[in-house]
Amino acid sequence: MRDVAKKANVSIATVSRVINGDGYASLESRRRVMHAADELGYKLDARARSLKLDRTNTVGLMIPDITNPFYSDLANGVLTCAKALGYHVILSATDEDAGIEREYLDLLMENRVDGILAVPTGKNIEQWGEAITLGTQIVLLDRKLTGLSDVDVVLVDNVKGAYEATKYLLDLGHQRIGILCGPLSTTTGRDRLAGYRRAHQDSERPIDDELIYIGTFKRESGYQGAQKLLSMINPPTAIFAANNVLGEATMFAAREQGKRIPDDFSLVLFDDVPWASLTNPQLCAVAQPTYTIGFVGMQRLAERLQVSSNEEAEARETILQPELIVRRSCAPPVRPRN
Amino acid sequence: MRDVAKKANVSIATVSRVINGDGYASLESRRRVMHAADELGYKLDARARSLKLDRTNTVGLMIPDITNPFYSDLANGVLTCAKALGYHVILSATDEDAGIEREYLDLLMENRVDGILAVPTGKNIEQWGEAITLGTQIVLLDRKLTGLSDVDVVLVDNVKGAYEATKYLLDLGHQRIGILCGPLSTTTGRDRLAGYRRAHQDSERPIDDELIYIGTFKRESGYQGAQKLLSMINPPTAIFAANNVLGEATMFAAREQGKRIPDDFSLVLFDDVPWASLTNPQLCAVAQPTYTIGFVGMQRLAERLQVSSNEEAEARETILQPELIVRRSCAPPVRPRN
DNA sequence: TTGAAAGCGCTAACAT
DNA sequence: ATGTTAGCGCTTTCAA
Numbered sequence: 001m002r003d004v005a006k007k008a009n010v011s012i013a014t015v016s017r018v019i020n021g022d023g024y025a026s027l028e029s030r031r032r033v034m035h036a037a038d039e040l041g042y043k044l045d046a047r048a049r050s051l052k053l054d055r056t057n058t059v060g061l062m063i064p065d066i067t068n069p070f071y072s073d074l075a076n077g078v079l080t081c082a083k084a085l086g087y088h089v090i091l092s093a094t095d096e097d098a099g100i101e102r103e104y105l106d107l108l109m110e111n112r113v114d115g116i117l118a119v120p121t122g123k124n125i126e127q128w129g130e131a132i133t134l135g136t137q138i139v140l141l142d143r144k145l146t147g148l149s150d151v152d153v154v155l156v157d158n159v160k161g162a163y164e165a166t167k168y169l170l171d172l173g174h175q176r177i178g179i180l181c182g183p184l185s186t187t188t189g190r191d192r193l194a195g196y197r198r199a200h201q202d203s204e205r206p207i208d209d210e211l212i213y214i215g216t217f218k219r220e221s222g223y224q225g226a227q228k229l230l231s232m233i234n235p236p237t238a239i240f241a242a243n244n245v246l247g248e249a250t251m252f253a254a255r256e257q258g259k260r261i262p263d264d265f266s267l268v269l270f271d272d273v274p275w276a277s278l279t280n281p282q283l284c285a286v287a288q289p290t291y292t293i294g295f296v297g298m299q300r301l302a303e304r305l306q307v308s309s310n311e312e313a314e315a316r317e318t319i320l321q322p323e324l325i326v327r328r329s330c331a332p333p334v335r336p337r338n
Numbered sequence: 339m340r341d342v343a344k345k346a347n348v349s350i351a352t353v354s355r356v357i358n359g360d361g362y363a364s365l366e367s368r369r370r371v372m373h374a375a376d377e378l379g380y381k382l383d384a385r386a387r388s389l390k391l392d393r394t395n396t397v398g399l400m401i402p403d404i405t406n407p408f409y410s411d412l413a414n415g416v417l418t419c420a421k422a423l424g425y426h427v428i429l430s431a432t433d434e435d436a437g438i439e440r441e442y443l444d445l446l447m448e449n450r451v452d453g454i455l456a457v458p459t460g461k462n463i464e465q466w467g468e469a470i471t472l473g474t475q476i477v478l479l480d481r482k483l484t485g486l487s488d489v490d491v492v493l494v495d496n497v498k499g500a501y502e503a504t505k506y507l508l509d510l511g512h513q514r515i516g517i518l519c520g521p522l523s524t525t526t527g528r529d530r531l532a533g534y535r536r537a538h539q540d541s542e543r544p545i546d547d548e549l550i551y552i553g554t555f556k557r558e559s560g561y562q563g564a565q566k567l568l569s570m571i572n573p574p575t576a577i578f579a580a581n582n583v584l585g586e587a588t589m590f591a592a593r594e595q596g597k598r599i600p601d602d603f604s605l606v607l608f609d610d611v612p613w614a615s616l617t618n619p620q621l622c623a624v625a626q627p628t629y630t631i632g633f634v635g636m637q638r639l640a641e642r643l644q645v646s647s648n649e650e651a652e653a654r655e656t657i658l659q660p661e662l663i664v665r666r667s668c669a670p671p672v673r674p675r676n
Numbered sequence: 677t678t679g680a681a682a683g684c685g686c687t688a689a690c691a692t
Numbered sequence: 693a694t695g696t697t698a699g700c701g702c703t704t705t706c707a708a
Binding site for chain 3: 001002012013016017020022044045046047048049050051052053
């Protein structure tokens with residue numbers, strides 16, 4: 001900047017003004033500065049500016065796994081909205097690991113991002129609380145953090161989605177419905193299980209606890225869970241997989257055991273995927289407004305940042321609606337048991 | 339930091355030393371500083387530090403589309419390696435748009451990222467050249483930039499992959515093989531077409547130019563291209579889709595036209611996807627070491643950053659091998675024509 | 677072992 | 693319309 005100023009025969013203040021299109025500057029200075037700037041290949045230093053202005057125009061985004069289409073679609077929503085609003089985003093993948101999550105949280109705070117969007121692991125409630133206390137602007141996506149009010153959150157009605165999926169299976173006549181569930185440290189894990197339970201209650205059907213497999217949201221867990229359920233002496237006639245990865249894993253497990261869908265058992269996923277209608281059979285799933293979660297989350301965060309210095313904006317909870325997409329992977333049980 | 343110093347009754351220099359575990363500091367000061375620091379909820383300011391140290395430990399990553407499993411897997415490789423090496427990454431999606439790419443390039447440079455990893459659109463050769471001239475450390479992924487030597491690049495042997503896919507179809511007896519190709523502004527577009535051509539030459543089969551559909555790597559393009567090819571009077575008996583999205587779109591187009599795979603036409607994709615073996619039929623594809631491209635790319639960049647100030651490290655080109663995965667979507671043509 | 681002070685590149689208040 | 697200057701939070705040389 002000094003160099004540009006020298007070359008253009010003006011002060012660095014003028015250079016600053018020209019660069020920012022801000023204050024006054026004569027046409028002549030403007031021309032000279034511009035010229036000198038690209039002669040020298042000058043690029044503004046965003047760090048220095050942010051140090052002065054106390055804002056980085058950067059937000060942090062933490063998701064469990066970028067290769068899961070749910071999260072990558074969600075991230076896409078964030079990126080798109082962020083771009084429109086002039087923010088850029090530092091992305092980090094936590095792999096559902098509490099340690100990694102803490103590490104990234106620190107990192108983002110050290111970089112003084114303007115705000116953070118996160119699908120939290122659920123295992124660092126205290127740290128998140130601390131971050132909020134320190135004044136960090138946070139919007140949670142997809143999952144809540146129990147005990148942490150005071151945070152904006154954008155999510156889907158998981159109880160409802162799971163309820164409808166389970167109800168659909170029950171109405172088809174299934175008596176033994178297995179569930180491949182995520183960790184109970186997450187609200188998505190808990191709520192989807194709750195929906196499953198409530199549907200049974202409302203239909204006055206008992207639940208065999210053997211049919212509830214609680215693991216993680218990852219492939220291996222789904223695979224093991226599906227194997228276990230499918231090889232029971234009295235196996236379920238339907239399986240509800242609590243996310244897309246678990247559902248995919250179930251398909252593989254079924255193939256290996258030579259089980260046919262929906263002949264041998266019906267399958268519903270929570271979380272639809274683009275290729276669900278290309279599989280054999282086409283997959284019945286609870287669709288979520290994935291992209292929207294990210295997009296709206298970024299909007300909320302931006303709104304918070306506008307009023308930041310004002311009084312504490314009170315926490316808002318945005319709940320989006322899931323939708324059951326019926327496809328061919330579900331059918332009445334062949335040998336219904338009573 | 340000043341506050342911490344005050345509270346601990348030491349100078350800010352000492353605080354700095356303690357925080358960095360660097361220089362000398364008495365056990366007593368160390369203790370006092372640590373105490374004061376977390377009493378006050380002190381967090382180092384990475385921006386200020388980077389300003390001083392002239393390095394940000396941040397790299398930029400530019401990919402066309404995060405929802406494409408190829409790029410998200412690649413990004414995953416980058417993230418994983420970056421984490422291991424202590425870098426964090428600013429992610430941006432260009433949507434194959436030259437303007438957006440330029441914008442992000444500027445942004446990353448303004449933020450003084452230590453280096454940039456990019457799957458370039460191919461439309462901003464000049465800007466990339468300029469960035470390099472200005473001393474930015476760059477590693478290109480998946481695609482080269484013609485006319486730009488001097489850049490590290492990590493990619494797959496696209497000619498070979500396309501050659502093998504096409505050869506496989508030719509050997510099955512197909513005489514009319516359609517190709518859904520990406521933009522020729524990208525080396526992936528050009529090279530995959532080149533492989534297709536060379537396979538024909540080597541087998542001494544003519545190519546009907548009507549069968550070559552050059553579009554973009556996006557869904558709509560694939561859909562239109564597939565529709566066009568499939569509704570020809572003398573349609574191809576096989577289609578080679580130059581990426582996974584194009585292949586997926588072809589499946590949808592085929593379904594709408596009531597065409598069966600592989601009965602009515604065979605299908606091969608460039609770029610395997612996780613669910614390729616769950617579709618009906620299972621999809622034959624050219625698999626790429628996607629994650630590795632990202633991982634190795636980040637490694638290369640880190641290596642460059644180590645020697646940066648030394649003499650110019652000369653550009654290295656890393657070429658990984660693709661592999662044809664034979665699955666059920668290919669079969670001999672039903673009515674081979676001569 | 678510790679402190680004082682310069683300077684990284686920028687913006688903005690103030691002075692001209 | 694333009695220039696001078698303080699200061700954002702940090703590291704590091706130099707001196708004590």
